[in-house]
Amino acid sequence: MPVEPLIVIAALGLVVWVLSAPLRHARAGRGEDRVAVERDALLAAKEAKYREIRELELDHRTGKLSDEDFRGQDRARRAEAIEILRALDELGADEDAPAAAGPPDPPVVVTAEGRIVDDGEPAAAPGPAQA
Numbered sequence: 001m002p003v004e005p006l007i008v009i010a011a012l013g014l015v016v017w018v019l020s021a022p023l024r025h026a027r028a029g030r031g032e033d034r035v036a037v038e039r040d041a042l043l044a045a046k047e048a049k050y051r052e053i054r055e056l057e058l059d060h061r062t063g064k065l066s067d068e069d070f071r072g073q074d075r076a077r078r079a080e081a082i083e084i085l086r087a088l089d090e091l092g093a094d095e096d097a098p099a100a101a102g103p104p105d106p107p108v109v110v111t112a113e114g115r116i117v118d119d120g121e122p123a124a125a126p127g128p129a130q131a
Contacts, residue, residue, distance in 0.1 A: 035091065042088050049081040 056077060060070040 039091055042084055042091065046081065046084045046088065049077060049084055053077050053081065
């Protein structure tokens with residue numbers, strides 16, 4: 001039997017082994033990666049839902065939505081946000097976990113009336129009336 005076919009077969013086997021290394025390593029850590037991917041997806045969904053709530057409040061303040069329409073849509077979006085938060089709690093996600101890619105959103109403030117305020121700026125302190 002000639003030696004060249006054996007060398008070619010051995011070389012092909014080595015190439016396949018080297019090229020399949022990332023796949024073999026991905027299978028080993030798949031359980032932990034799946035949790036991280038799910039956590040990142042839930043964190044992104046949470047931020048998106050908060051953004052939807054803020055936009056809904058803006059539409060209501062600017063008169064685009066009636067009080068009745070706002071209340072119904074607000075309840076639905078907040079219920080969806082609660083479900084996302086519960087899923088994050090079940091997953092064991094903490095606030096220090098890395099969020100989805102992109103810059104962080106400004107802090108969210110909830111007023112005494114239960115409205116979400118998010119303008120990225122601290123509220124201006126009331127000052128003396130100007131004459």
